[in-house]
Amino acid sequence: MPMTYQIDxxxxxxxxxxxxxLESADAIAVxxxxxxxxxxxxxxxxxxxxxxxxxxxxxxxxxxxxxxIEDHPDMFQNSRWAFIESGMARYGMARMASILxxxxxxxxxxxxxxxxxxxWLLAEDTD
Numbered sequence: 001m002p003m004t005y006q007i008d009x010x011x012x013x014x015x016x017x018x019x020x021x022l023e024s025a026d027a028i029a030v031x032x033x034x035x036x037x038x039x040x041x042x043x044x045x046x047x048x049x050x051x052x053x054x055x056x057x058x059x060x061x062x063x064x065x066x067x068x069i070e071d072h073p074d075m076f077q078n079s080r081w082a083f084i085e086s087g088m089a090r091y092g093m094a095r096m097a098s099i100l101x102x103x104x105x106x107x108x109x110x111x112x113x114x115x116x117x118x119x120w121l122l123a124e125d126t127d
Contacts, residue, residue, distance in 0.1 A: 002053075003030045007039040013121065014044055019052035024060035031065055035075070042074065045121045046081040049114065050090055057093045066100045073105050081108040082117035 003026060005016040014034055018027070034040055050057065069076050083094040091110060098108040111117040 002026055005030060005034055007034070007037055007044075009039040009041075011122070012041070012044050014040065014046045016046065016048040017052070018048070018050045019054075021054050022058065022061075024058035024064070027058060027061040028064045031061075031068065035068065035072070042076070043078040045079065047084070047114075047117060047121055048081065049084045050094070051084055051086045051114075053090060056087075056089045057097070059093070062093065062097045062100065065097065066104070069101065069104050069106055077105045079106045080121050081106055082121050083108065083110050084114050084117055085110055085112060 002020040002022045003016060003018045005014055007014050016030070016034070083097070085091040085094050091112070094108075094110040098110055101108050109117070109120060111120070
């Protein structure tokens with residue numbers, strides 16, 4: 001599968017890794033699976049590493065993700081998400097996602113460096 005994930009309930013952290021060619025349907029299915037997982041809860045942090053992707057995040061996935069967050073705002077209160085990107089097009093698509101989520105309860109930031117992303121996600125003061 002081009003996207004795998006792991007949930008650490010003690011750290012309230014979901015780590016997802018995408019690789020190869022990621023189709024919208026696959027990405028949406030994984031997002032839905034994470035949302036329905038018993039260890040997933042309000043205010044979870046998400047580290048989503050896309051550096052191994054061969055393609056840009058599909059636009060359909062970004063729109064579906066935004067819709068799900070808008071449909072379940074309570075589930076995503078105080079959530080922080082970090083997308084790790086390489087390449088200009090992937091970085092740009094992730095920035096588009098962060099802009100679409102500006103009015104949502106999710107704070108999404110785009111990084112090129114995974115350690116910076118982890119520090120931001122796990123910090124108490126995120127502003």
